[in-house]
Amino acid sequence: MRIENLKAKMARENLDSLLITDMKNIYYLTGFSGTAGTIFLTKTRNIFMTDSRYSEMARGIISGFEIIETRDAISMLTELSIADQVKNVGFEDTVDYAFFKRLSGATPQMELFATTNYLLELRQIKDSSEIRTIQKACEIADEAFSEALKFIEPGRTEIEVANFLDFKMRDMGASGISFDTIVASGKRSSLPHGVATHKMIEFGDVVTIDFGCYYEHYASDMTRTIFVGSVDEKMEEIYHTVQKANQLLIEQARSGMTYADYDRVPREVIETAGFGKYFTHGIGHGLGLDVHEIPYFSQAMLEPVLQSGMVVTDEPGIYLPEFGGVRIEDDLLITDNGCEVLTKAPKELIVI
Numbered sequence: 488m489r490i491e492n493l494k495a496k497m498a499r500e501n502l503d504s505l506l507i508t509d510m511k512n513i514y515y516l517t518g519f520s521g522t523a524g525t526i527f528l529t530k531t532r533n534i535f536m537t538d539s540r541y542s543e544m545a546r547g548i549i550s551g552f553e554i555i556e557t558r559d560a561i562s563m564l565t566e567l568s569i570a571d572q573v574k575n576v577g578f579e580d581t582v583d584y585a586f587f588k589r590l591s592g593a594t595p596q597m598e599l600f601a602t603t604n605y606l607l608e609l610r611q612i613k614d615s616s617e618i619r620t621i622q623k624a625c626e627i628a629d630e631a632f633s634e635a636l637k638f639i640e641p642g643r644t645e646i647e648v649a650n651f652l653d654f655k656m657r658d659m660g661a662s663g664i665s666f667d668t669i670v671a672s673g674k675r676s677s678l679p680h681g682v683a684t685h686k687m688i689e690f691g692d693v694v695t696i697d698f699g700c701y702y703e704h705y706a707s708d709m710t711r712t713i714f715v716g717s718v719d720e721k722m723e724e725i726y727h728t729v730q731k732a733n734q735l736l737i738e739q740a741r742s743g744m745t746y747a748d749y750d751r752v753p754r755e756v757i758e759t760a761g762f763g764k765y766f767t768h769g770i771g772h773g774l775g776l777d778v779h780e781i782p783y784f785s786q787a788m789l790e791p792v793l794q795s796g797m798v799v800t801d802e803p804g805i806y807l808p809e810f811g812g813v814r815i816e817d818d819l820l821i822t823d824n825g826c827e828v829l830t831k832a833p834k835e836l837i838v839i
């Protein structure tokens with residue numbers, strides 16, 4: 488199905504052939520998760536190239552492709568293109584410059600087309616097995632968070648909390664973390680991406696924890712903000728504002744909502760409360776094989792709309808410099824009638 492969708496798209500766009508080098512896109516099309524592989528699609532052939540380390544494994548798991556063992560995919564591609572009378576080759580614009588130079592040097596007779604998000608556009612809409620896998624990645628994060636609530640106390644460092652979360656998630660079946668775990672306590676919570684340090688968590692601190700895992704190749708991404716010992720009145724106001732923004736978006740997100748509205752609805756809650764200039768980042772992003780992938784949102788995007796099967800984050804935040812910040816982030820599955828919240832960890836104001 489995935490390969491048929493891709494080839495239909497190539498035909499619509501008059502692309503004779505497509506070279507795929509991104510390993511996540513290769514996994515998406517084939518299930519191959521080795522570290523070296525190249526896909527070359529022409530109108531009539533689906534070719535998977537890899538070296539001798541992986542060719543046997545590839546033959547075992549990949550169907551619908553001819554497997555070719557080679558250490559020089561570009562030369563092989565040139566031969567195949569000549570034999571197949573390929574006139575143009577699409578390639579992913581994320582390749583590095585050295586690769587591009589070799590590719591263009593080897594294919595003077597063909598036109599090269601840089602493609603942007605070619606596979607990612609298909610990857611935006613998750614099928615039921617992808618959704619189940621992302622749900623599991625979210626469950627692992629939820630469970631690790633509830634364990635962390637019992638672990639966090641004054642005297643622990645941010646890094647100790649991050650290590651605890653990372654360990655718990657791996658222990659529950661995650662293959663790894665989906666990005667460096669953020670634990671930002673006290674004034675550091677005003678840094679939207681404050682990766683954990685050796686700072687000790689103190690009584691009276693706010694602690695922002697942004698983390699997630701990879702489970703069977705799919706990511707989760709969640710943020711919770713908690714308070715240790717006591718809550719400052721201003722921080723409480725900020726917390727409830729962010730929570731209201733997060734919740735209003737959950738209530739309104741659905742298939743057909745414009746990207747502009749997806750950003751506008753929660754941002755207006757924060758602006759109305761007077762904190763607009765302290766919400767300094769995007770409202771969210773897509774989530775799947777990559778922890779950050781399209782779609783991204785802005786109020787300039789009046790045309791594109793959410794579609795059923797997208798998994799996107801809802802992550803409003805308010806950051807007062809030199810004071811503290813709050814972010815709450817959920818992963819939402821967009822459906823025809825609304826959305827399903829995949830991250831289920833509690834969001835009421837927690838003081839531990």
Ligand SMILES: [Mn+2]
Nearest residue numbers: 708800802816
């Ligand atoms: Mn995120």
